[in-house]
Amino acid sequence: MIISTEKLKQRIDRLRKQAADVKWVSAHGAQEMLEVADALGELLAVREAATPIYQIWDDGRWYDAEERIWRETYNEYCENQFRIVYTAPPAPALTVNFKALAKDLVDNLVDCGAADDEVVKQYLSFAEKACRAAMLKGEKK
Structure with missing residues (x-):
């Protein structure tokens, strides 16, 4: 829940x-x-x-990206290559x-x-x- x-x-x-x-x-x-x-x-x-960390999948691993770049390159047909994770203890x-x-x-x-x-x-x-x-x-x- x-x-x-x-x-x-x-x-x-x-x-x-x-x-x-x-x-x-x-x-x-x-x-x-x-x-x-x-x-x-x-x-x-x-x-x-908690702050968001924008990530893009490339060359077999996740790379951190600036939010602006993440949003400009986001493609709904490849959405599994984009994610947002959050900082947390x-x-x-x-x-x-x-x-x-x-x-x-x-x-x-x-x-x-x-x-x-x-x-x-x-x-x-x-x-x-x-x-x-x-x-x-x-x-x-």
């Missing part, structure tokens, strides 16, 4: 607003939510900082049990005693996504 930049900004805002509501129930849980929002913000900054390679992390987060964040099964599923889904985002944040130390 690819999330648009605008949708990502909306989710970050929503997460921050929900953290403000949660702080009355669990300060630790609210802090975790804000850290996830920060991680998503960092991912957004990386996405927005390598993603961290980790194996994490997100379901267990999500369950632990929900158990520590929210008293689900009065919640119905659908609400608990929504909490777990949100927490699992939050754990994934935190993983993508990586270590800052």
Whole structure:
């Protein structure tokens, strides 16, 4: 699933607003939510900082080209010889049990005693996504 930049900004805002509501129930849980929002913000900054690299296939390899030259020589009949790639840092390679992390987060964040099964599923889904985002944040130390 690819999330648009605008949708990502909306989710970050929503997460921050929900953290403000949660702080009355669990300060630790609210802090975790804000850290996830920060991680998503960092991912957004990386996405927005990515720059295009225009490439043309020739003599058995890809060559970088200026955008102007790439656009002037582009030919839709040979489109497989033209590509645009983007700069990006390598993603961290980790194996994490997100379901267990999500369950632990929900158990520590929210008293689900009065919640119905659908609400608990929504909490777990949100927490699992939050754990994934935190993983993508990586270590800052």
